[in-house]
Amino acid sequence: MARKVAGFGEGDLRTLAGARSFERGLGYLDAVTGLEVGDTSVTAVVHGTDVYEVELALGGGAGISGWCDCPYGQEGNFCKHCVAVGLTVLRQAEAIPRRRAAARARAVGLEEWLEGLSRDELVALVREQIAGDRELRRRLELRAAAAHSDLGTIRERVLALVDPRSFARYGYVGYADALGYARQVEEAADALRALASGKHAAQAVDLAEEAIRVLGEAYGEIDDSDGVVGQAATAVAEAHLEACQAARPDPERLAQWLVGQLLGDGNDATDFDPLDYAHVLGSAGLARLRHLAAEARRRSPNGWAEQYLLERLVKAEGDVDALVALYAKDLVPSGATHVRIAEELEAADRADEALAWAERGLRDTAEEAHVDGRLADYVYARYKSAGRMAEAVAVRRDRLLAERSLAAYQQLRAAARTADCWETERDAALAVLREGAHREHGGWYGGPVLIDALLDDGDLDAAWREAADGADDRQWQQLADHLREIRPADALAVYLRLVEPLKEPTGDRVYERMARLLLDARACHQALGTEDEFSAYLAELRAELKRRRKLMTLLDRHGL
Structure with missing residues (x-):
C-alpha cells in the first residue's frame, strides 16, 4: 500500500480524512464492492450502517478528492467510506493503469459508435432506453411538450414533479427520500427554464409561482437535513426570475407576489432577494414593493422578515439618512445596530457622524456584559488613528x-x-x-x-497564589505545563491530582487525557530523578484499572 496510484497514496488518504476516520476506514476494507474504474474517477459501494455510494476523483491538478452519500460525507468530509475505497484502489495498484486505459478506450468507442449511427438507429436506441428508464422518459416528455407548445402537458408534468405525495410514505418525506424528491424538483426547474426561453415566458411565470406555492406548503413536512430539497427549490425560484425577465409581467402585481412570498408562512423552501427583480419591477414596481414593505413593518413592528425586507429596499435606494432612521428605530442592546449605522455613514464619507453614532453605542451599552465586539473596536481604531x-x-x-x-x-x-x-x-x-x-x-x-x-x-508565581482560591482543572493543568521545567515538584502534584477523578469515568477521551497526564507526570519524575517512584505509581494504577482493556492498550501504545 505504500505505492502511489493516480497521484495519491496512503498518506494522502490519512491527511484528507484525519487519523480517526482513516483508522475507521481500515475496518471497512472488506465492505467495499462494485469497484468501477473510470478514466478520471473510481466508484464503489460500501456496506456500513446503510449502503453508501462513493466516488473518488483521480489524477486532477488538485489531487484526490472524494464524495460519499453517507451523512458525514454529504457535509463535505472525506469519510471512512472514502478511505476504504481509496485503500482498495491502492491494493489493486498494478491493475489500475490498465483498467483506466480500458475505460478511456470504452468512452472513445462509445462516442465513435454513436456518431456512426443513422437517424433511425438513434431513434430506436432512445426508444429502447426510455422504455426502461422512467426518469429519462419524463425528461424527454417535457422537452417534447415544450417543443410542441403543449402547455397542458407541461403544467401537468411540472406539478406532478413538485408533488411530494409519492415520496411521503408516512405522511411526510423522510430523510432517505428527500434526495429522490429533490431530483424531481430539479427536473421541474429545467422544464420551467425551457418554457421561459421560448414563446411562453408568461405561462412559465404563472406555472413557476404555482410550483413555488406547492413547495412552500410541502416543505414543512420534509426532512431536508442535507438541504437538497432547498437547493432544488431555489432552482425553481431562479427559473421564475428568468421567466419574469423574459415576460415582463405587471410590476405592481409582481411586487405584491414577492412581498407575499417573502413574508408569508410558506417561504422556507426558497430564498428570494427582491432586488434580483429590480430590472423587472422598474421604478413603479420598486415603489409599490417599498410601500407594501412599510405597511407590513407597521403591522408587525417586531417582525425580522419585515425589517429585513424594508432595510434591503431602503439601502438599494441609496438614501443613507432614511436607512439610518430605519436602523435607529430598533437599536439592539448589544450595540450591533450602532455599528451598522456607523459603517453606513462612513461608507457615505460622513466619518464624524459615524464616530458619533459609535460613541453613542458605547454609552448605550456601558452596563451590558455582552456587547458586539465590533463597537469598541470601531471607536478604538478611530481614536488611535487620530x-x-x-x-x-x-x-x-x-x-x-x-x-x-x-x-x-x-x-x-x-x-x-x-x-x-x-x-x-x-x-x-x-x-x-x-x-x-x-x-x-x-x-x-x-x-x-x-x-x-x-x-x-506569564506571571506564574502570582497565578499559582491565586489558583489556591479556586482555579478549575483547566487552569491547574495550564499552570503545571508552564511550571514543569522550573518547578517540577509543584507540577507533579497537580498532574497526579488531576489523574484521580479520571479513574471512574470511561471512554476514549478520558483515557487519552489520563495518558497525557501520566506522560507529563513521568517527565516531572525524570526531572526530579525519581523515576522509580513513578514506576511504582504506574504499576499500582495499572493493577487498579486492569479490567479496562482499551485503557491498557492505550497506555502500552504510549510506553506507559
Missing part, C-alpha cells in the same frame, strides 16, 4: 469593567502598551478581575478570569 490614545485606552478600560473577560484584558493590555502606560494600567485591571473573581464571572470553563490573565501575562 492620535487620541488616552481615549483609546479608556475605551478598552471601560469594556473590561463591564465584561471582565480575558479578551477584554488582552485588548486593554495591547492598547496600554501602544500608549506606553501598561505599568500603571495593569494593577487596576487586575484589581477589577480580582473583584470579578468573587462574583459569577468565570473563565472559559468556569475558573476565575484573573488566573487566565496572569497566565497570559
Whole structure:
C-alpha cells in the first residue's frame, strides 16, 4: 500500500480524512464492492450502517478528492467510506493503469459508435432506453411538450414533479427520500427554464409561482437535513426570475407576489432577494414593493422578515439618512445596530457622524456584559488613528469593567502598551478581575478570569497564589505545563491530582487525557530523578484499572 496510484497514496488518504476516520476506514476494507474504474474517477459501494455510494476523483491538478452519500460525507468530509475505497484502489495498484486505459478506450468507442449511427438507429436506441428508464422518459416528455407548445402537458408534468405525495410514505418525506424528491424538483426547474426561453415566458411565470406555492406548503413536512430539497427549490425560484425577465409581467402585481412570498408562512423552501427583480419591477414596481414593505413593518413592528425586507429596499435606494432612521428605530442592546449605522455613514464619507453614532453605542451599552465586539473596536481604531490614545485606552478600560473577560484584558493590555502606560494600567485591571473573581464571572470553563490573565501575562508565581482560591482543572493543568521545567515538584502534584477523578469515568477521551497526564507526570519524575517512584505509581494504577482493556492498550501504545 505504500505505492502511489493516480497521484495519491496512503498518506494522502490519512491527511484528507484525519487519523480517526482513516483508522475507521481500515475496518471497512472488506465492505467495499462494485469497484468501477473510470478514466478520471473510481466508484464503489460500501456496506456500513446503510449502503453508501462513493466516488473518488483521480489524477486532477488538485489531487484526490472524494464524495460519499453517507451523512458525514454529504457535509463535505472525506469519510471512512472514502478511505476504504481509496485503500482498495491502492491494493489493486498494478491493475489500475490498465483498467483506466480500458475505460478511456470504452468512452472513445462509445462516442465513435454513436456518431456512426443513422437517424433511425438513434431513434430506436432512445426508444429502447426510455422504455426502461422512467426518469429519462419524463425528461424527454417535457422537452417534447415544450417543443410542441403543449402547455397542458407541461403544467401537468411540472406539478406532478413538485408533488411530494409519492415520496411521503408516512405522511411526510423522510430523510432517505428527500434526495429522490429533490431530483424531481430539479427536473421541474429545467422544464420551467425551457418554457421561459421560448414563446411562453408568461405561462412559465404563472406555472413557476404555482410550483413555488406547492413547495412552500410541502416543505414543512420534509426532512431536508442535507438541504437538497432547498437547493432544488431555489432552482425553481431562479427559473421564475428568468421567466419574469423574459415576460415582463405587471410590476405592481409582481411586487405584491414577492412581498407575499417573502413574508408569508410558506417561504422556507426558497430564498428570494427582491432586488434580483429590480430590472423587472422598474421604478413603479420598486415603489409599490417599498410601500407594501412599510405597511407590513407597521403591522408587525417586531417582525425580522419585515425589517429585513424594508432595510434591503431602503439601502438599494441609496438614501443613507432614511436607512439610518430605519436602523435607529430598533437599536439592539448589544450595540450591533450602532455599528451598522456607523459603517453606513462612513461608507457615505460622513466619518464624524459615524464616530458619533459609535460613541453613542458605547454609552448605550456601558452596563451590558455582552456587547458586539465590533463597537469598541470601531471607536478604538478611530481614536488611535487620530492620535487620541488616552481615549483609546479608556475605551478598552471601560469594556473590561463591564465584561471582565480575558479578551477584554488582552485588548486593554495591547492598547496600554501602544500608549506606553501598561505599568500603571495593569494593577487596576487586575484589581477589577480580582473583584470579578468573587462574583459569577468565570473563565472559559468556569475558573476565575484573573488566573487566565496572569497566565497570559506569564506571571506564574502570582497565578499559582491565586489558583489556591479556586482555579478549575483547566487552569491547574495550564499552570503545571508552564511550571514543569522550573518547578517540577509543584507540577507533579497537580498532574497526579488531576489523574484521580479520571479513574471512574470511561471512554476514549478520558483515557487519552489520563495518558497525557501520566506522560507529563513521568517527565516531572525524570526531572526530579525519581523515576522509580513513578514506576511504582504506574504499576499500582495499572493493577487498579486492569479490567479496562482499551485503557491498557492505550497506555502500552504510549510506553506507559
